[in-house]
Amino acid sequence: MKQVTISNPFITLIVLDYGAIIQKLLVKDDEGRYTNVVVGFDYPSQYHNDKASLGACIGRYAGRISKGGFTLDRKTYPLFNEKGVHLHGGKEGFSKKYWTIEEVHKGDEPFVRLSYFSKHLEEGYPGNLKVTVTYKISNNELHIIHEATTDFTTVVNLTNHSYFKLDNENGIDHYFLKLNCPKIVETHENLLPTGKLTPVKDTPYDFSSERQIGATRLDTPFATDDHSSFAAMVYSTKSGISMEVNTNQRGVVIYTPQHFPAICFETQNFPDAPNHPNFPSSVLRPSETYRNASIFKFDLVT
Structure with a gap:
């Protein structure tokens, strides 16, 4: 297993070739x-032996897919699943x-920059897929570009699965969180989407104003606000x-x-988009390039 370290005066980053972790x-x-x-x-x-995908690149489709697969251009592609959930x-x-x-x-x-070649029908997905992930540090920012x-023609949804922990405390209840995400992707008990987007206002998911996380625990797809300067902000007191x-x-x-x-911020398309035509499309065709560009900016609060 190979290990690469890059650094600047603000940030030091260590990446593995295994899982692009x-x-x-x-x-x-x-x-x-x-x-x-x-x-x-x-x-x-x-x-x-890690089962939590710590720090890894997730693909070919991050999140959950229902129905044991999906249909694309009139052809059905079965996927590995457990109790109807492909994860x-x-x-x-x-x-x-x-x-x-x-x-x-x-x-x-x-x-x-790391690359991976996913062969046609690997894990059931169509198409030979060429993937790169670039980790770049610029001043106090970590840029992740998939x-x-x-x-x-295939479907793609990539993300990084880092669990962030901003201090050495044994908890995150004291973290303050703000989300510029006016809606959530509503999910069933098994966390598969219902197909609906519901407003966060007056619900436990409403972090539109900065507040402590407290006892709130999440495993929730949020819809980002295109007009906001950032999707999420969190800090440790x-x-x-x-x-x-x-x-x-x-x-996210x-x-x-x-x-x-810890807390994950998995920037990505909606879960199960291949089975919900009303969701943003996850389809990638041969003439196109998929690109997920996300920035994690670190600072100090006073």
Whole structure:
């Protein structure tokens, strides 16, 4: 397993070729000490047994797909599923693959670019898919850019699955959260979408005004507001570290796991879009390039 480190005066990033995983993301707290703001393992080999997709690239389709597959251009493609739910690209998905380190740049605005070639019908998806993910640091920002091209019409939805933890406390109840997301993608108990978007106003999902997370726990797809300067913002009152999330995607799945204190911001298309014509299209055709560009900006609150 290969490991790449890039850094600037604000951020140090450590990436693995396995799963294109962000192993560590070090930023400075309000006392100038480096804090690793993502949950991860100390030893790369430990990721082989990870079931939480810590820091990994998720694909070919991030999130859930219903009905055991999807129909595209009149052809049905069955997918691996458990109890009718296909999750995060299938039995393995991109998070369990070795990626190729294509380029490492350590000068101004350092970056690392990795690639993966997903063969036609891998996990049931049509088309030979060429995927790249670029991690770039610019001042106090981490840029994550997923791109993909195909030789046959397919569906694509990629995201990074880092669990953010902005301090060394044993909890996230004290975090303050603000979401420029006026609606959620309504889901059934198994977290598959119903097909409806519902307003967050006067619900536990309403973080349109900054407030403490408290006891609220989420595994929720939010619809972003195209007119806002950022999709989400979170900060810790203990470390003083804040993170702002900006994306060109129509959705962000916010996930607070039960078994450890952290919060995910999975910038992506809506779950199960291939089975909901009213959702933003996830279809990628041979003449097109898929692009998910997201920025995670770190700062200190006073």
